Amino acid sequence: MLPKAFPWILSALLIGSLEALSSPDSMAQVIKSGPPSCPGIALTFDLCPVKKSPGYDQALVDYLIQHQIPATFFMSGKWIAKHDAEVEHLLGIQFFEIGTHGEVHAHLPMHNAEEQQKEIHAPVRLLSEHYAHDTTLFRPPYGEYNDTTIDVVKLLGLRFIQWSIESGDPDPSLTADQILTRIEKRAKPGSIVVLHANGKGKQTRAVIERLTTDVLPRKSLKPMTVSELLACKQRNP
Numbered sequence: 278m279l280p281k282a283f284p285w286i287l288s289a290l291l292i293g294s295l296e297a298l299s300s301p302d303s304m305a306q307v308i309k310s311g312p313p314s315c316p317g318i319a320l321t322f323d324l325c326p327v328k329k330s331p332g333y334d335q336a337l338v339d340y341l342i343q344h345q346i347p348a349t350f351f352m353s354g355k356w357i358a359k360h361d362a363e364v365e366h367l368l369g370i371q372f373f374e375i376g377t378h379g380e381v382h383a384h385l386p387m388h389n390a391e392e393q394q395k396e397i398h399a400p401v402r403l404l405s406e407h408y409a410h411d412t413t414l415f416r417p418p419y420g421e422y423n424d425t426t427i428d429v430v431k432l433l434g435l436r437f438i439q440w441s442i443e444s445g446d447p448d449p450s451l452t453a454d455q456i457l458t459r460i461e462k463r464a465k466p467g468s469i470v471v472l473h474a475n476g477k478g479k480q481t482r483a484v485i486e487r488l489t490t491d492v493l494p495r496k497s498l499k500p501m502t503v504s505e506l507l508a509c510k511q512r513n514p
């Protein structure tokens with residue numbers, strides 16, 4: 278548990294430390310892929326807030342569970358607040374990993390250190406206090422960040438997870454074939470793919486089915502959670 282004065286301590290630390298941290302050093306903290314020696318790939322699904330319900334791709338999640346496909350979900354605080362049953366369900370699946378994705382899906386670079394800290398920390402605290410689940414993986418909304426974001430993430434003890442492959446799945450103009458081609462062209466050992474599980478990706482379920490039954494086996498790439506991918510070093514696990 279963090280002491281009650283933690284946000285204030287953190288703010289003081291931030292003010293003191295921001296200038297001390299230079300950007301080339303900080304950039305090393307942003308993880309875009311796993312080790313290239315690992316024959317694995319991480320399928321990650323963002324749960325950004327949505328205005329219209331259900332805001333949850335049940336068919337996609339059912340498919341992942343039915344076929345025991347490891348996956349990592351990045352939940353925003355606003356999404357968690359509207360999806361209590363879904364959060365419990367996802368937390369209960371052994372081969373799923375949960376990370377956070379900001380509280381209100383803010384454009385982080387437009388905010389100061391204290392505001393960024395609130396945006397990043399709120400869903401981490403919610404998962405811990407309300408669901409007794411500690412999360413360490415963080416992905417910034419829109420993939421947007423600046424040096425302050427990197428410093429805040431570091432001070433909160435989180436791991437900063439971006440991606441190496443943008444599937445483009447929320448784009449309604451892309452067909453399943455086009456999304457699949459984008460992923461197939463770039464997929465290699467250690468890749469992290471960003472997709473969505475909030476219902477915005479109309480083709481996501483179809484893409485995942487073809488990816489896991491055809492594309493990835495052909496490339497000898499095994500789906501892993503982000504943590505598994507980052508800890509994986511050997512070929513033929």
Ligand SMILES: [Zn+2]
Pocket residue numbers: 323324325378382418419
């Ligand atoms: Zn998002």
